[in-house]
Amino acid sequence: NIKDEExxxxxxxxxxxxxxxxxxxxxxxxxxxxxxxxxxxxxxIKTTQHNFPDTIQCxxxxxxxxxxxxx
Numbered sequence: 739n740i741k742d743e744e745x746x747x748x749x750x751x752x753x754x755x756x757x758x759x760x761x762x763x764x765x766x767x768x769x770x771x772x773x774x775x776x777x778x779x780x781x782x783i784k785t786t787q788h789n790f791p792d793t794i795q796c797x798x799x800x801x802x803x804x805x806x807x808x809x
Contacts, residue, residue: 745770750799752777755786758793 745766749757752775761770773792776799777783786793801807 741765741769743769747773749773749775752782752786754782755790755793758790
């Protein structure tokens with residue numbers, strides 16, 4: 739049961755955090771340890787940070803191809 743698990747989220751193309759909204763609808767919000775989001779759209783990032791300031795913004799998902807990429 740996902741409601742009983744601790745969750746670390748790694749969200750690609752996060753948009754406005756619809757994944758977080760879905761987890762909240764499932765009743766999992768108290769079990770989300772970290773929520774890392776990969777998004778480049780400034781409006782989407784601003785909206786996410788307004789609604790969920792604990793979201794860790796990681797930038798462009800395509801940067802994972804770079805030799806110096808780090809989580």
